[in-house]
Amino acid sequence: MALIQISEPGKSAAPHQQRLAVGIDLGTTNSLVATVRSGMPVTLQDENGRSILPSVVRYLANGSVITGEAAKKAAIIDPLNTISSVKRLMGRDIADINASSGDIHYEFAETGSPAPRIKTVAGNVSAIEVSAEILKQLKHRAEQALGGELTGAVVTVPAYFDDAQRQATKDAAKLAGLNVLRLLNEPTAAAVAYGLDKKAEGVHVIYDLGGGTFDVSVLRLNRGVFEVMSTAGNSTLGGDDFDRAIANWLKQQAAISSNVDQSLVRQLIQKACDAKEALTDADSVTIEISDAANGISWHGTLTRDILRGLIDPLISQTLLPCKRALRDAGITRDDIADVVMVGGSTRVPRVRELVREFFGREPLVDVDPELVVAIGAAIQADILVGNKPQDEMLLLDVIPLSLGIETMGGLAEKIIQRNTTIPVARAQEFTTFKDGQTAMSIHVVQGERELVSDCRSLAKFELHGIPPMVAGAARIRVTFQVDADGLLSVSAKEQTTGVASSIQVKPSYGLSDSEIEHMLRDSMSHAEQDVTARNLREQQVEADRVILALQAALKADGERLLSTDEIRQVQSKLEMLQKTRQGNDHAAIKRAIDDLNQASTEFAARRMNESISSAMAGHKLDDFGR
């Protein structure tokens, strides 16, 4: 006899048509799965009653795979085949990874492809495959707990995840056999779990301090729609850093030398973590360290005051991104309706205290901060599979960096501005630069800077088959479309003939939030320089256009319409412009263009007269009067 859940009125499923949906929080350190049972969102537990699945995967020589707690325990004895924090590798290439984090303990295979593959005894595996193992485990748990196959899942991703990282997450879910209803930003999921979507309009801040990452997001609820106004964070700061700070303090106190073996380091970190958790309720905690192998036996007391001294600098580091997020969103602290706490590390009372001080209001902590994202995802999944009658809740997200294309002179023309809510489609018309140009190369870039060389290249494709026309006559419509999952597709269409070409952007590597921040900071600190550079490039492009056009005209009609003297005069101005164009004084180039225009006005007039008279030849005056 199958077990039955209570449905909303009129939403009872026909037999074998139950719409089982789950929300999955695929985290860097821990992952969870949740569902809505008889209208109540709950996280699903394993046989041992644990909701949390450590995001750790171990590969064995016989090809079998272990995930979760058992894999995490094996990390010390089998570090090369035990993969943790794989989320950091999603959608990234080897160059990115080597540049960003130093704490990766496994080896990458030399495959020649930019997508990293991790060497294990069971063969080389990609980040997508590792994530898929975690998702498979959660899917299995969910199907056990719900007694049937899943209709679909909502998987959460950080708000700053770019196209490549989102695509990689989707691919991992597909590989695990999950039907992804949609990807949902983690902060949005947290807001949904608190039912903030049912509240009046307002601005909400989501403060998410996990094991190894920190994210802050500003959301605005507007006519029942969530919009991510800004995000900021630090991808290498989390509760693990608290543990390390305490462990270092323990080392000092117990006079342990810095080069000790791994098992003692593990023990110290574990003691540190236990002490941190104990201090959530207690004012002080005694710690004992004994390690016969290293001849160490120590015990002492850690108080909240000492802890404060150790972790305050770390917590302060989270407040800078908070400031930036508020500034980016263009709001002040007074505009905030709620602050939502997410992530296990927000259980630390001192974190709550400093967050309360910073935002000037009591943060929401009622929903378990470790479960809140999965619960929000489950609520959204339940709506998406149609188990809720009335809800029309549509969740919107934003793109983190502007998207655009390269135009003449290496300038970046932004088509979708950063922080635009998605899904979105924007189109702009471009034209040809040269007479008879039949193809156009479309270079898709991401970033805030004016020059393409300072932005990030996402993709390139070409539009062929433009009919030969004079420069500027062709009309090429370039459309940028970002879907609800944040994936970009770009298409170009020549309007007169209808020839079209398009690309789905799957960039080969991604950006971390710190890189995004870096790019944003650059765009502000280089603002003036960028304006100058843009002015110069624009004048240079204009100069090139004038030179090309005039050279073509001189070649065609110069000797027929102008005297040798006149030609010489125009030529000298032309050479002058060519010379000035090489320099970097945009005002001088502009003057030279004006000079040349003036010198060639007469020539242009004669050409015009001639073409008009040839056009009129054979026609009666009457023909033109109509």
Next chain:
Amino acid sequence: MSITLTEAAAKHVQGFLANRGNGVGVRLGVKTTGCSGMAYVLEFADEVNPEDKIFEDHGVKVIVDPKSLLYLDGTELDYTREGLNEGFKFNNPNVKGECGCGESFTV
């Protein structure tokens, strides 16, 4: 004519109703769309129709339409756990046969 709830079922219904925030009780019913004849309906009830029968057990209102009651009379609603799965179960004395999965039944 009666419909009853086990204590576990009553506790869970009350919990779910409280979480939902509104609703007068729970509606039990049958519909004729299964692979083996009939299927159970279990829904939150927001309104009671004039022809509905209302039973109350362990403080929970159970609402049944008269047609369904013919197939459900004597049913006890239970809440159980099977491995990781948990949910409601209809102990229906009228059932003569079930499909393999038990999601639909004949009387």
